[in-house]
Each structure stands twice: as C-alpha cells, then as structure tokens.
C-alpha cells in the first residue's frame with residue numbers, strides 16, 4: 001500500500017497511451033482505483049491465480065511499469081503474461097527486460113510449461129516486445145480481445161522453457 005501514490009502517478013501520466021490497450025487506465029483514473037487494485041494482489045499470490053509485479057528502476061526505486069502472470073491455467077501449467085511501462089520511460093527496453101525476467105521466473109519458480117503473450121493487431125510496440133524476447137508468433141486470433149466496446153483481432157505469441165532456458 002505504501003507504493004500506491006507512486007504507482008498511481010506512473011499510471012496517471014500514461015493514460016493517453018495506455019487507455020487504448022488497457023482500459024483500466026481510463027481518463028478519470030483515480031488513486032482509489034490504485035488502492036483497490038493493490039488490495040486484491042495478495043489474494044492472487046495466496047491462491048496462485050495472479051502474480052503481479054511492479055517494475056522499478058533499480059538505481060533509485062522509481063516505479064516505471066508493471067507486469068504479471070495471470071489467467072493461470074493450472075491444469076495445463078500455462079499463463080498469460082502482461083506488461084505496461086510508464087510513458088516517460090518507454091522505448092528504453094524496459095518491457096523487454098521485465099518480460100525476460102518474469103518468463104524465466106514463471107518457468108523456474110511457478111513451473112509453467114507455456115507462457116502466452118497476446119497483443120492486439122494494432123499494438124505494434126507490444127508485438128515488438130514479444131518478438132524481442134524470442135516468443136514464437138503462432139497466429140492471429142479473431143475477435144480475441146474486447147477493449148472497451150471494441151473487438152480486436154490479436155496475435156498470439158508463446159514462450160516455452162526451451163526457448164531460453166538451457167536444461168540438463
């Protein structure tokens with residue numbers, strides 16, 4: 001909870017860029033919504049349904065984004081990986097670095113066998129992140145994402161442990 005204000009500012013400055021793809025960051029986004037979001041996080045960790053992280057600048061602790069594993073499908077050891085980066089820090093490799101760390105953590109600690117990254121067809125920077133981490137493009141899923149009232153086709157990317165973790 002002590003991070004609420006800093007997290008709020010990171011999201012609030014990014015609303016114009018984020019709202020197009022992540023509707024939780026809407027025009028009237030308030031700190032109450034940040035606090036409500038944070039209140040729900042421990043439950044996700046306890047129940048193994050949603051592992052959320054902030055991305056911080058290790059030099060000074062500034063919150064520069066968020067990422068997480070959600071939509072956890074325990075039966076198939078599969079999860080979705082999502083990310084956002086505050087607007088003042090985009091195009092510096094932050095999402096790529098965070099995705100690599102988080103995917104490795106998901107494979108090694110959560111023991112996932114498959115991590116999915118789903119990017120709307122129009123979300124070129126998100127697609128670029130998936131490509132840069134070496135995720136495999138599997139195809140276009142029609143009407144896969146509903147963002148606000150709009151339906152979007154989305155590109156499905158996947159990572160499996162052998163993509164970047166040496167075994168044996």
Ligand SMILES: CC(C)(COP(=O)(O)OP(=O)(O)OC[C@H]1O[C@@H](n2cnc3c(N)ncnc32)[C@H](O)[C@@H]1OP(=O)(O)O)[C@@H](O)C(=O)NCCC(=O)NCCS
Nearest residue numbers: 018021083084085090091092093094095096124125126128
């Ligand atoms: C998508 C997002 C997380 C990327 O974060 P980031 O830290 O800027 O990502 P990186 O710097 O690691 O990589 C971004 C890449 O996209 C490229 N890029 C940025 N805008 C682009 C565009 N309009 N078209 C094509 N490529 C673009 C950058 O040049 C960079 O590629 P490069 O390293 O080859 O030059 C960030 O833009 C964001 O938060 N967007 C809003 C929320 C969102 O869309 N989340 C993902 C939902 S699936």
